[in-house]
Amino acid sequence: MKKILVSYDGSEAAKKAIEMTKKFANVDDELTILTVIPAELVESSFTKMLLPTIDMASMAKSGSFKEKAMESLSGIAGGLESFVGKINLAVESGDPADEILLTAKKIETDVIIIGYKGYGKEGRFLLGSVTDKVVRSASSSVLVAR
Numbered sequence: 500m501k502k503i504l505v506s507y508d509g510s511e512a513a514k515k516a517i518e519m520t521k522k523f524a525n526v527d528d529e530l531t532i533l534t535v536i537p538a539e540l541v542e543s544s545f546t547k548m549l550l551p552t553i554d555m556a557s558m559a560k561s562g563s564f565k566e567k568a569m570e571s572l573s574g575i576a577g578g579l580e581s582f583v584g585k586i587n588l589a590v591e592s593g594d595p596a597d598e599i600l601l602t603a604k605k606i607e608t609d610v611i612i613i614g615y616k617g618y619g620k621e622g623r624f625l626l627g628s629v630t631d632k633v634v635r636s637a638s639s640s641v642l643v644a645r
C-alpha cells in the first residue's frame with residue numbers, strides 16, 4: 500500500500516497527471532486529490548478593485564471557490580474509484596507549491612503526481628513554476644506527468 504498525492508489545477512497537463520495516476524496506482528493505494536486556490540486570486544488588488552461589482556471577498560469568504568473546486572474534484576474522483584482503494588479530496592488556499600508540499604508532509608505521502616505545466620502560459624516554459632518548486636523541495640518522490 501502506498502499513499503499518492505495528485506495535484507490538480509484543471510489544466511490539460513493536470514488531466515494527464517490524473518491519467519498517469521490510473522496507470523500508476525494499485526487497488527490498495529490511498530489517493531488524495533488536491534486543488535489549491537491561489538491566494539492572489541482572493542487577495543489581488545485587481546480582485547479588490549472589482550469588489551464593488553462582483554463581490555469576490557464575500558464569494559471567497561462564503562467558500563464559493565472552495566465549493567466549486569470540491570465539485571470539480573468529485574467529478575475527477577468518480578473516474579478514479581476503480582483504480583484505488585481510498586480517495587480523499589482536499590482544497591486548500593495559499594501558494595500552490597507550498598500547500599502541495601505541506602499536504603504531502605501532513606499525510607506522509609509516498610509519491611506526488613503532478614503535471615509538467617499548468618493553466619495558462621502555454622508552452623512558455625519547459626517546466627511549470629509550481630512543478631519546479633515541488634520537485635526541488637519535496638521530501639517524497641515526485642512523478643511529473645507528460
Ligand SMILES: Nc1ncnc2c1ncn2[C@@H]1O[C@H](COP(=O)(O)OP(=O)(O)O)[C@@H](O)[C@H]1O
Nearest residue numbers: 506507508513535595614616617627628629630
Ligand atoms: N493551484 C494548483 N492546485 C493544484 N495543483 C496545481 C496548482 N497549480 C499547479 N498545480 C500542479 O502543477 C502542475 C504544473 O503547473 P504550474 O507549475 O503552475 O505550471 P504553469 O507555470 O504552466 O502554470 C499542474 O499540472 C498541476 O498538477
Ligand SMILES: [Mg+2]
Nearest residue numbers: 617618627629
Ligand atoms: Mg500555474
